[in-house]
Amino acid sequence: MHIQKNISLKKYNTFRIDVRAKEFVEINSDEEIQSLILSGILNNKKFFILGGGSNVLFTENFDGIVIKINTKGKKKIKEDSEHIYLLVSAGEDWQNFVEYCLNNNYAGIENLSLIPGTVGAAPVQNIGAYGVELKDVFYELQAIEIESGKKVKFNKDDCEFSYRNSIFKNKLKNKYIILSVILKLNKHPKIKIEYGNIKQELEKSGIKNPGIKEISNAICNIRRNKLPDVEKIGSAGSFFKNPVVDNKTYFRLKNKFPEISAYKLPESKYKLAAGWLIEECGFKGKTIGNAGIYKDQALVIVNHGNANAKEIINVMKKVQKVVYEKFGVKLLPEVNIV
Ligand code: EPU
Numbered sequence: 001m002h003i004q005k006n007i008s009l010k011k012y013n014t015f016r017i018d019v020r021a022k023e024f025v026e027i028n029s030d031e032e033i034q035s036l037i038l039s040g041i042l043n044n045k046k047f048f049i050l051g052g053g054s055n056v057l058f059t060e061n062f063d064g065i066v067i068k069i070n071t072k073g074k075k076k077i078k079e080d081s082e083h084i085y086l087l088v089s090a091g092e093d094w095q096n097f098v099e100y101c102l103n104n105n106y107a108g109i110e111n112l113s114l115i116p117g118t119v120g121a122a123p124v125q126n127i128g129a130y131g132v133e134l135k136d137v138f139y140e141l142q143a144i145e146i147e148s149g150k151k152v153k154f155n156k157d158d159c160e161f162s163y164r165n166s167i168f169k170n171k172l173k174n175k176y177i178i179l180s181v182i183l184k185l186n187k188h189p190k191i192k193i194e195y196g197n198i199k200q201e202l203e204k205s206g207i208k209n210p211g212i213k214e215i216s217n218a219i220c221n222i223r224r225n226k227l228p229d230v231e232k233i234g235s236a237g238s239f240f241k242n243p244v245v246d247n248k249t250y251f252r253l254k255n256k257f258p259e260i261s262a263y264k265l266p267e268s269k270y271k272l273a274a275g276w277l278i279e280e281c282g283f284k285g286k287t288i289g290n291a292g293i294y295k296d297q298a299l300v301i302v303n304h305g306n307a308n309a310k311e312i313i314n315v316m317k318k319v320q321k322v323v324y325e326k327f328g329v330k331l332l333p334e335v336n337i338v
Contacts, residue, residue, distance in 0.1 A: 001025060001032050003065070012068065013053035014116060016234035017309050023065040030071060030179045037149040041065070048338060049177055051118035052093065055125060055236050056336045059309040069120055074100065077182065084185050085139055090120025090178045102213050107189035108137040110212040113219045116230055116237065120178040124168045126161045130219055131195035135161035139184040143176035152176070164241055164334050191215065197222065226297045234303030235294065239316065240274045240331040253327060274331055275299040281322045291315045
C-alpha cells in the first residue's frame with residue numbers, strides 16, 4: 001500500500017475535472033483497507049472513497065486522502081433451484097460483472113447494462129435503469145466501520161434503499177467502506193421489457209422472445225444512442241434526479257403542459273422526467289462556456305473539454321433556476337458534489 005502525494009484526479013472521475021488530491025492510495029485487498037483504518041492514517045483527516053468516479057463532481061482540490069478501491073473477485077456462495085448468490089468485491093467494474101452474469105446465464109441485472117462505475121458503489125446510490133434497481137437483486141453487503149475497523153453485514157432492510165438513495169448517502173455517509181456485495185440472481189430469467197422503448201428496440205432486430213443477452217444488447221443500444229460515452233465526453237450520467245411531486249402539483253402542471261412526461265408512483269405521487277422539463281426550457285444541446293447539456297439527453301451535463309467544476313455548477317444553477325421559474329419544481333443533483 002503506497003500513499004501518493006499531490007495526485008491529479010482527472011483520470012479518476014468521468015467528468016474529467018482536473019483537481020488534485022493531497023493524498024491518494026489504491027487498495028487491492030480487504031486486508032489493506034483494514035490495515036489502513038487500523039493504522040490511524042484516516043484519523044482526523046478528510047477522506048473520499050472512490051470507485052469508478054462516475055457519479056462525482058469534484059469542485060476543488062481535495063484536502064485529504066482519496067481511497068481508490070480496486071479489490072477484485074467474484075464467488076458463488078450458495079444456490080438453490082431458483083437462485084444463485086454471488087459475492088462480488090467492491091472494486092469490480094459493474095459492466096464487466098454484468099457481462100460475466102450474461103455469459104453464465106445469471107439473470108436479474110441485464111437491465112442495468114452499461115452503467116458506469118463499480119460494484120461497491122452500486123448499492124450506495126441504488127443504481128437503476130429500465131425498470132430495475134439494484135435493490136431488486138440485492139441480498140447482503142459487507143462493510144468495514146471506519147471508526148472501529150470492524151466488519152459489519154447489512155441486509156436489504158438495513159440499507160434503506162430508495163430511488164437513487166441508501167443509508168450510505170445519509171445517516172451512514174462516510175462511516176463505512178463497502179468491501180463486497182452479495183447479489184441474488186435468477187436461474188430462470190424474469191424478463192422486464194415494459195419500460196421505455198426496449199420493446200421497439202428488440203422489434204427493430206426482429207427479436208420476439210428475448211433472452212437476457214438480447215435485452216442487454218437492446219439496452220446497450222438505447223444507452224449508446226442517448227448517453228455520452230464517458231471515454232469521449234466528460235459527464236456523470238444523469239446529473240439531476242427525476243423530481244417526485246404530489247398529485248396536486250402534477251395535475252397543475254399537466255393542465256398547463258399536457259405533454260409533460262411523468263410516471264405514476266404509489267401514494268398519489270408522480271415522478272416527473274427531469275429531462276423533459278430541461279428540454280422544454282430549451283437547454284438540450286446548449287453549450288455554456290466549456291460545459292453544457294448533452295444533445296441527446298437533457299438530464300446529462302457534459303464537459304466539452306476543459307470545463308472546470310465552476311462551469312459545471314454554473315450550468316446546474318442555470319438549469320435549476322429556469323426550470324423552477326417555468327414549472328415551480330426544484331431539481332436536485334443526483335451526482336455527489338464534493
Ligand atoms: N425526456 C425528454 N427529453 C430528454 C430526456 C428525456 O423529453 O432530453 C423524457 C422523455 O419523455 C422520456 C422520459 O423523459 O420518455 C424518460 O427519459 P429516459 O427514459 O431517457 O430516462 P430518464 O428519466 O431521463 C432515468 C435515469 C437514467 C436511466 C433511465 C432509463 C434518473 C436520474 N435517470 O433517466 O439513469 O438510464 O431512466 O431507465 O433516474 C443515471 O442515473 O445516471 C442514468 C443515466
